[in-house]
Amino acid sequence: MGDIVSEKKKEIIRAAAELIHTKGYEPTKLSDIMKASDIGKGQFYHYFSSKRELGLTIVDYYAEMWDRELIQGIFQSSFSAEKKMENMLEWAVNYHVGTQGLSGCPFGNLAIEMSEHDEEFRLKINHLIDQWIYHLAHVMEDLRGKDQALQQARVIVAQIEGGILLMKSYQDISILKDVIEAIRLNYLNEGE
Numbered sequence: 001m002g003d004i005v006s007e008k009k010k011e012i013i014r015a016a017a018e019l020i021h022t023k024g025y026e027p028t029k030l031s032d033i034m035k036a037s038d039i040g041k042g043q044f045y046h047y048f049s050s051k052r053e054l055g056l057t058i059v060d061y062y063a064e065m066w067d068r069e070l071i072q073g074i075f076q077s078s079f080s081a082e083k084k085m086e087n088m089l090e091w092a093v094n095y096h097v098g099t100q101g102l103s104g105c106p107f108g109n110l111a112i113e114m115s116e117h118d119e120e121f122r123l124k125i126n127h128l129i130d131q132w133i134y135h136l137a138h139v140m141e142d143l144r145g146k147d148q149a150l151q152q153a154r155v156i157v158a159q160i161e162g163g164i165l166l167m168k169s170y171q172d173i174s175i176l177k178d179v180i181e182a183i184r185l186n187y188l189n190e191g192e
Contacts, residue, residue: 009047012037017058022103025055025113052118055110059124062106066128075135081142085188088136089180092160096167096176104168108161133157143187156183 015036019028030051034044048054074087103109107125114121136153144152163179 008039008043012039012044012047013054013057013061016054017061017106020055020058021106021109025110055114056120056124059107059110059121059128063124063128066107066132071131071135075139081139082188084139085143086184088139089184092164093173093177093180096164096173102168102171105161105164108164129157140187152187156187159183 012033016028016033019032019036023032030041030044033051033054034041037044048057070088070091074084074091077084077087079087107128110121111125111129115125116122133150133153136156137150140149140152140156159179160176160183163176166179167173167176
């Protein structure tokens, strides 16, 4: 019975994550989540005490994906620093190509929408971004040396997230691809 319960909870999380990613946290109503999950209000409250609890669970859901794909799959791999950087850049583009670039970054969207209103959301999202920067800084150390590696990692993450924001606003994936190519030229192809 526990597997069925946890599977239904996962379905709710996945459906709500997609809704919140495309519509935003505040505009997504509980009724939208229940309809997309094919559940009633009682069933929702069986799994979650509030929409906020579900929202924080969604941050964890995306964090698990990022940890698996980006941190473990790329940064903690045995690839060279150049290959890790290239794989990270490709990962960023491929994720947004898969969503047609319409919805932006799940974390970036929530950071913009929730950071000034909910400290727990802000801290969870900051932790994820900090992990990205931390692991990228180690790659930058290997590529460019220890001096300014953290600063360079912050700049790269800001460039990618800025490219995603513009891509979403213009509904044009080529903007993100241009940003990724500029990063590639600046940090991977220097001296060629």
